[in-house]
Amino acid sequence: MDFNEIAVYTTSEMAELVAYFLQEVCMDGVSIFDIKDLYDNSGWDYKEEGIELNYGSEVVVKGYCNLEDTPSVLNFLRQSLSDLHDAGSLRIEVGTVDGDAWVKTWKQTFRPIETEKLVICPEWQKVQSKKTVFFMDSGVAFGTGQHETTSMCLEFLEQLPVDDKKVLDVGCGSGILGLCSLLLGADYAELVDIDKQATDVAEHNAALNGLSSRVAIKTGNLTEVTTEVFDIVFANLTADILQLLHNDISRVIKSGTIVVLSGILDVKLEGVLALYSDKFELVQTKSKGEWRAVLLRAK
Numbered sequence: 001m002d003f004n005e006i007a008v009y010t011t012s013e014m015a016e017l018v019a020y021f022l023q024e025v026c027m028d029g030v031s032i033f034d035i036k037d038l039y040d041n042s043g044w045d046y047k048e049e050g051i052e053l054n055y056g057s058e059v060v061v062k063g064y065c066n067l068e069d070t071p072s073v074l075n076f077l078r079q080s081l082s083d084l085h086d087a088g089s090l091r092i093e094v095g096t097v098d099g100d101a102w103v104k105t106w107k108q109t110f111r112p113i114e115t116e117k118l119v120i121c122p123e124w125q126k127v128q129s130k131k132t133v134f135f136m137d138s139g140v141a142f143g144t145g146q147h148e149t150t151s152m153c154l155e156f157l158e159q160l161p162v163d164d165k166k167v168l169d170v171g172c173g174s175g176i177l178g179l180c181s182l183l184l185g186a187d188y189a190e191l192v193d194i195d196k197q198a199t200d201v202a203e204h205n206a207a208l209n210g211l212s213s214r215v216a217i218k219t220g221n222l223t224e225v226t227t228e229v230f231d232i233v234f235a236n237l238t239a240d241i242l243q244l245l246h247n248d249i250s251r252v253i254k255s256g257t258i259v260v261l262s263g264i265l266d267v268k269l270e271g272v273l274a275l276y277s278d279k280f281e282l283v284q285t286k287s288k289g290e291w292r293a294v295l296l297r298a299k
Contacts, residue, residue, distance in 0.1 A: 003027070004070045007093040008077065009058040014087040016289055017265070018061045021080045024238070025073045026063030034059040058088050070094065115151070117158045118180060123208055132183050136174060136205045148288035149262045153177050153236050155286060156260045156295050162186045165231040168252060170222055170245065175202030175215075177234040182211050186232070191217045192225055222248040233259045236293075239268035243275055250279050253298045258283075262293035269294070 006026060010018045015032045022030045065073045074092065081090045112121040114131070121127045123135045157177065163185040169178030172191035179202070182189050189211075191202050199219045206212045218225040222245060230252055235242060242261050249259060259280060264272055269292045273282060280296035 002067060002096050002098060003064045004067055004073075005095045005097045006063050006065060006070075006073060006077070007095070008061045008081070009091040009093075010061060010084075010088040011086070012059050014084060015059045015061055017084070018081070018087070018090075019063075020291075021077060022061060022063035024080075025069075025076050026065045030061065030063040032059060032061050058091075064097070067096070115154050115158060117184065118154065120176065120180075132180075134176070134180050134183055134205075135208050136176065136179075137201065137208070148291045149236050149293065150176065152286040152288055152291070152293035153234055153260055153262050154180065156284075156293065157181060157184065157234075160232060160258060162232065166190075166228065168192070168226065168228075168230040168233045170233065170235040170249070171237045171241070172202050172217070173198050173236075175205050175217070177236065178202075178215065179205055179209060179211055181232065181234075182214050183209065187214070189215045190226060190228065190230070191215060192222055193219060194221060195219070223251075226252055228252065229254050229257075231257060233257060234262075235260070236262040239264045239272050242272055246275050253279075255298055257298040259296040259298065260293065261296065262291070264292040264294070266290050266292055 006022065008018050008022065012034050015034060019030045019032055074094070077092060081087070084090065112119050112125065112127050114129070117131055119127055119129045119131050119133045121133055121135050123137045127133055154177070157180060162181050164187045165181075167178055167181040167186045167189040169175065169181075169189060169191045172178055172193045175191050178189040178191040191199070193199050193202070196219050199217050202217050203212075206215050206217065233249060233253060235245065235249065237245070242264065253259065261272065261276070266287070269285075273294065276296060280298055282294060283297050284295040286293045
């Protein structure tokens with residue numbers, strides 16, 4: 001099976017943001033090719049002679065998608081990139097790559113991710129650790145915990161008292177937040193995503209970690225599929241979607257419910273907090289690059 005490689009040309013300053021947009025609609029493993037990385041990284045032991053010739057004057061951000069998804073991916077990218085300023089040419093190029101070769105390369109580069117309490121390990125690898133190990137296959141299409149927005153959620157999770165709690169993971173993707181909550185002591189988790197491919201991957205990861213009996217994984221809109229009230233809610237999405245979900249999230253909480261919102265660009269944080277301030281108080285904010293995540297408590 002082949003995939004399409006989507007390449008977007010931009011600047012160093014905008015590369016992470018462009019990568020985020022690609023991550024929203026492409027498979028995991030978005031890459032940034034920036035010649036500055038060759039010169040700014042003092043840790044290189046060796047650089048191949050002439051390697052600079054592989055880089056152009058612009059930064060190239062690459063992502064991958066299924067062939068049939070390419071029109072919708074390009075439409076999303078053009079709409080998202082149209083709001084950017086001083087971001088280079090934002091030229092988009094599309095090419096086809098051998099799927100088997102690309103997946104093999106991707107699996108070779110996906111290494112275990114270690115946090116304070118967890119090790120997130122691809123199922124095709126082995127790991128020895130005294131920490132809690134979460135085995136996963138993201139299906140090359142969903143989060144592996146590497147992106148700043150997910151890692152901030154994991155940091156919040158590890159500081160929360162999750163024992164015996166009911167957890168909701170909104171827009172669950174691979175299920176990493178809800179399932180890791182169970183591994184750290186939560187009693188029950190509900191994982192919701194509008195994408196059937198995401199919930200299929202989440203179900204696989206639940207079974208892989210022996211968690212199927214403690215989790216409900218549902219495909220659909222939050223309002224349509226969720227009726228319970230939760231102690232902890234994770235929503236790692238985008239600022240715009242978080243604002244659209246304000247009423248839905250407010251419906252599944254009680255006084256004292258902890259809500260973690262992530263995927264918020266710094267310039268949109270104020271708007272999200274203003275909307276959620278009617279029912280929640282801000283407890284803590286985390287920052288990584290241009291991304292923000294907040295921990296809220298229901299009033």
